[in-house]
Amino acid sequence: MLNFNFQNPTKINFGEGQIKIISKEIPLDARVLLVYGGGSIKGNGVYKQVIDALSEHTWFEFSGIEPNPTYDTLMKAQEIIKRENIDYLLAVGGGSVVDGAKFIAAAALYEGKSNDECNDPWDILAKNVPVTKALPIGAVLTLPATGSESNGNSVVTRDGNKLPFNSPLVCPLFAVLDPTVTLSLSDRQISNGVVDAFIHTIEQYLTYSVNGKVQDRFSEGLLQTLIEEGPKALLPDTKENLEVRANIMWSATMALNGLIGAGVPQDWSTHMIGHELTGAFGIDHARTLSIVLPAVMKVRKEQKREKLLQYATRVWQITDGDDNARINQAIRLTEEFFETMQVPTRLSHVDLGSKDIDLLIERLEQHGMTALGENNDITLDISREILTQAL
Amino acid sequence: MLNFNFQNPTKINFGEGQIKIISKEIPLDARVLLVYGGGSIKGNGVYKQVIDALSEHTWFEFSGIEPNPTYDTLMKAQEIIKRENIDYLLAVGGGSVVDGAKFIAAAALYEGKSNDECNDPWDILAKNVPVTKALPIGAVLTLPATGSESNGNSVVTRDGNKLPFNSPLVCPLFAVLDPTVTLSLSDRQISNGVVDAFIHTIEQYLTYSVNGKVQDRFSEGLLQTLIEEGPKALLPDTKENLEVRANIMWSATMALNGLIGAGVPQDWSTHMIGHELTGAFGIDHARTLSIVLPAVMKVRKEQKREKLLQYATRVWQITDGDDNARINQAIRLTEEFFETMQVPTRLSHVDLGSKDIDLLIERLEQHGMTALGENNDITLDISREILTQAL
Numbered sequence: 001m002l003n004f005n006f007q008n009p010t011k012i013n014f015g016e017g018q019i020k021i022i023s024k025e026i027p028l029d030a031r032v033l034l035v036y037g038g039g040s041i042k043g044n045g046v047y048k049q050v051i052d053a054l055s056e057h058t059w060f061e062f063s064g065i066e067p068n069p070t071y072d073t074l075m076k077a078q079e080i081i082k083r084e085n086i087d088y089l090l091a092v093g094g095g096s097v098v099d100g101a102k103f104i105a106a107a108a109l110y111e112g113k114s115n116d117e118c119n120d121p122w123d124i125l126a127k128n129v130p131v132t133k134a135l136p137i138g139a140v141l142t143l144p145a146t147g148s149e150s151n152g153n154s155v156v157t158r159d160g161n162k163l164p165f166n167s168p169l170v171c172p173l174f175a176v177l178d179p180t181v182t183l184s185l186s187d188r189q190i191s192n193g194v195v196d197a198f199i200h201t202i203e204q205y206l207t208y209s210v211n212g213k214v215q216d217r218f219s220e221g222l223l224q225t226l227i228e229e230g231p232k233a234l235l236p237d238t239k240e241n242l243e244v245r246a247n248i249m250w251s252a253t254m255a256l257n258g259l260i261g262a263g264v265p266q267d268w269s270t271h272m273i274g275h276e277l278t279g280a281f282g283i284d285h286a287r288t289l290s291i292v293l294p295a296v297m298k299v300r301k302e303q304k305r306e307k308l309l310q311y312a313t314r315v316w317q318i319t320d321g322d323d324n325a326r327i328n329q330a331i332r333l334t335e336e337f338f339e340t341m342q343v344p345t346r347l348s349h350v351d352l353g354s355k356d357i358d359l360l361i362e363r364l365e366q367h368g369m370t371a372l373g374e375n376n377d378i379t380l381d382i383s384r385e386i387l388t389q390a391l
Numbered sequence: 392m393l394n395f396n397f398q399n400p401t402k403i404n405f406g407e408g409q410i411k412i413i414s415k416e417i418p419l420d421a422r423v424l425l426v427y428g429g430g431s432i433k434g435n436g437v438y439k440q441v442i443d444a445l446s447e448h449t450w451f452e453f454s455g456i457e458p459n460p461t462y463d464t465l466m467k468a469q470e471i472i473k474r475e476n477i478d479y480l481l482a483v484g485g486g487s488v489v490d491g492a493k494f495i496a497a498a499a500l501y502e503g504k505s506n507d508e509c510n511d512p513w514d515i516l517a518k519n520v521p522v523t524k525a526l527p528i529g530a531v532l533t534l535p536a537t538g539s540e541s542n543g544n545s546v547v548t549r550d551g552n553k554l555p556f557n558s559p560l561v562c563p564l565f566a567v568l569d570p571t572v573t574l575s576l577s578d579r580q581i582s583n584g585v586v587d588a589f590i591h592t593i594e595q596y597l598t599y600s601v602n603g604k605v606q607d608r609f610s611e612g613l614l615q616t617l618i619e620e621g622p623k624a625l626l627p628d629t630k631e632n633l634e635v636r637a638n639i640m641w642s643a644t645m646a647l648n649g650l651i652g653a654g655v656p657q658d659w660s661t662h663m664i665g666h667e668l669t670g671a672f673g674i675d676h677a678r679t680l681s682i683v684l685p686a687v688m689k690v691r692k693e694q695k696r697e698k699l700l701q702y703a704t705r706v707w708q709i710t711d712g713d714d715n716a717r718i719n720q721a722i723r724l725t726e727e728f729f730e731t732m733q734v735p736t737r738l739s740h741v742d743l744g745s746k747d748i749d750l751l752i753e754r755l756e757q758h759g760m761t762a763l764g765e766n767n768d769i770t771l772d773i774s775r776e777i778l779t780q781a782l
Binding site: 001003004006010011016214216220221228229243254259262 | 392393394395396397398399400401402403404405406407408409412602603604605607608609611612613615616619620634637638641642645650653654
């Protein structure tokens, strides 16, 4: 096990009927900005539950945060924050809304650097300017997927450039996870969420072994839960089952709250390559991952051999065949799981081909993604090999 | 899954050489009381590492906290706290020292109730007076076992009465877990720690199913890790292996930091009955648990049937035989694991017999332990049956 420092202070309020707890979680004297997306929360009753809970608070609202939230949209929130002296953000939505709220929170109190070159909050992402202050955030999660409700990670897009930042200062103070809220999601949203959580786990698991037994067992438990419960959330007979929804929701949070990645190597090459697919072609985040991951597994088979074998045995219970056969079978079952979840596993499934790879490689280079993976040895050439494998 | 609220703010600093981090974790203007036990930390180098890290802090010390810390000992710390205006406690030791520091922290700022009847900090335990203020606590863990370094639980003994209390206000702000520190522990201390962590997990797992898949997979992962790594920490060839120590240490923390118990029923009857064995006869905490648990499994076989079968299959990989045979085999393997860990599994192993049961039942009654277990249906009569089964 590697040395690590781990802290996750987010208070989780999990279960049916928990939205009302925000009345107690947010100080009564706060000036709250309710931040949300396209308005689906008005159709499914979440908006009403939230404003009922805020009946004794002073609150305003900012809507229109899109999937893969953009800098341009998020910066528009600054005007109401200044005008109304907002001092608390309540994000109500999925990972994009929570990610967006994090950037809004950091941008609101952005001080830049002492020189004049970094006076735009975008520099937090583009030039790694550290966040030194941020508005407090609470989250009501409507789409289990990114774990953003209890971590300090955020991804924002500007002019087709999709970049991440991280700060403990933007980690939500509390999160409400009510699985009933997810019943109104579309199949596509549920699929994307399950696949996203699955691949978050894989990024922290499928590297090389450091004998972190607790972390490995926890990751395998999350993967197995998502493999078992994910498809049920798409089948007519089981899709309304609240236990299925609860297990998916809690898995997605645990997949990226920092715990399973503490003390073990992490990969994230699938994510970094996937971000370029979203940035350049607008493909759903999870669907970029389900295209890239199988190719990463194939191209990095030797480097990930030990963990791929462990994955085959412990997650898929594959015991027959030699090492290569077991690894190939595990990759095949991973692809089949993605297919059951109705997400693409090839670039051709989203109408991309070899002609598009140059642009993706160019973008990776532009964004400094020239040494990816747990060993920082996935060069641009290897990324090209991965994308070619994914054709 | 049941509804739950979960938060664990303790910052974990894990790994070799992490003790020096306390110089940064504790504010420089704090007046620190270093709290420890019998002085073993002076023999194994931990004390020196701690005071080196505190070289720029103002600090005092209070030692002599015993295993199963007593009210009388802990109250002696109040004098130096008042005299030196202590405002930060640094607990350096195992679960008893951390538990003791928690009571000291709460007692230092105890206000009692408005009436005069609860003006003794003991009333926090004896009369459930809530903790409203406490000194901040940091912990350097030397014995992985209780999880006390990242939870709000404490157990204190007074006149043979061993009682628990809990408050988020006494949860350590940070904990240092350096597995090298555990190399100087005796076999008995390691055994006790592994068995304690194992049974903490069992208390939150072996109840009835609420289909909490994440919690169940995490618990099974901890149990398997302790079953695999525990014995290695006693064998000459592997006992110095740091990876073994690290896996045990992280398992013990995760076993009782609240995570695996969030959203699932909890038992704790083994602990409550075990506490009386310690209180009345001075038996090591973990050794009371290894005596009581197998008897609880046998007496509550019907109530715990579904989870016992899951435990047999998923933790012990037992697939042969009918339900009863698989359950009996799982209980037998649990006893054998305890025997490998060199702890007793019968009252007779600690020279107790049927003549001692009356006193234990009397104590349980005195302490209000008349409806134990996940269904509050373990009456005094059933506790007697359990103790008789354990003879």
